[in-house]
Amino acid sequence: MKHSHDYPLKARPMIGLEDEYAAGFVDPGHSHEHAQFLYASSGVMSVVTPDSSFVIPPQRALWLPAGTMHEVSCRGAVSLRTLYIDPVHDIDPGHCRVLEVSDFLKALVLEVVKFPAEYDLDGREGRIVWLLLDEIRRMPGAPYHVPMPSDPRLARVCRAIIANPADQRDIDAWSSQIGMSRRTFTRAVRQELGMGFALWRQQVRLMQAVSLLAAGRSITSVAFDVGYESPSAFTAMFHRAFGEPPSAYVSR
Template sequence: MKHSDDIPLAARPVMGLEDEYPAGFVDPTHCHARAQFLYASSGVMSVVTPRASFVIPPQRALWLPAGMMHEVSCRGAVSLRTLYVDPVRDTDPGSCRVLEVSDFLKALVLEVVKFPAEYDLDGREGRIAWLLLDEIGRMPGAPYHVPMPADPRLARVCQAVIANPADARDIDAWSSQIGMSRRTFTRAFRQELGMGFALWRQQARLMQAVSLLAAGRSITSVAFDVGYESPSAFTAMFHRAFGEPPSAYLAR
């Protein structure tokens, strides 16, 4: 995966890169000197930072502030279109956020990634670049992430659930595995993440479901793969979380 260090960026507020990555590709933990707008025009990415795990389906993008450590993995083949932005343009420094990507913003991104490294700031390319930054600032957020705990023992549990969301082990089993009492596990989990383990796991399962649906899997197979006992139970939970059933998500 190409990084911002690979191209000269100092004199431009935003620069883009485009590349293609195969299924299973992993870009190990790293960071950038600039803020990053990470967007795949097709394919699904997973991004893990020290405090959150994100799923980025098409029509969504992840804003990563300058200096944020992160690992990127590709669930399937990914067509990457990523922007590197001057940190002074970051309206919320230090905060990662998933953004909706409108058709108009997508068109601007696809245009900017083709600009030469030293595009004319006072000409057409410069005007498009400034317009793109304005549009990014207008995009609403999207709920495609789960928080991650700082405690390394709790983090091991969360990482295991993300790797296999169908794992049905309960709090007693997980707390025993990491050497905690059930009471300590429950209290520490809620103190760190502001929610109980059951709700967190539900969110993690829904994030994995979004990834699988975007990759073209059927609703039935996704329901069982992420740990639901029936497609109807999965559909009901998906509708409550996202305001539409998975069939509507697939149609879009």
């Protein structure tokens, strides 16, 4: 994966890059000197920072402030369209944000990634870049993340569940694997994540389910892929969490 230090901004507010990645590609933990607008025009990405884990389907993008450590993995083939942006234009300093991507914003991004590194800032290209920055600022956020623990033992468990939400191991199995008692494990999870283990795992499954539905997967295949025993059980949980069944979400 190409990084911002390979492409100096040279007095431009942003530069855009496009690339293709195969299923299973992982870009290990790193950071950028610029803010980053991370967007896949097709495919689903998983992004893990020290504080949160995000799943990014094609209708969403992730804003990463300059200097944010993150790891990116591609669950399937991904068409990456990313923008590196001067930190003076940070939309929310110090905070990562999942953003909706409108059809208009997508069209602007797909245009900007084709600009040369030293595009004409005073001409058509420059005007499109400033418009793109304005559109990014006005995009609403979306709930596509879960908190991550700072304890490295709990982080190993959380990363394993994020990699495979269908993993059915219970608290006893996970606590034993990392050398904790059940009581210590449950207390540490609640202190670090602000919720119980079962609820955190449910949020991971729902986050992954929404991303798979957005990518066009069937409700039945999504239900089994994220660890539910039947499509009806998945539909009931989805409805309780989002106020509508997955079929309504897909239609909308």
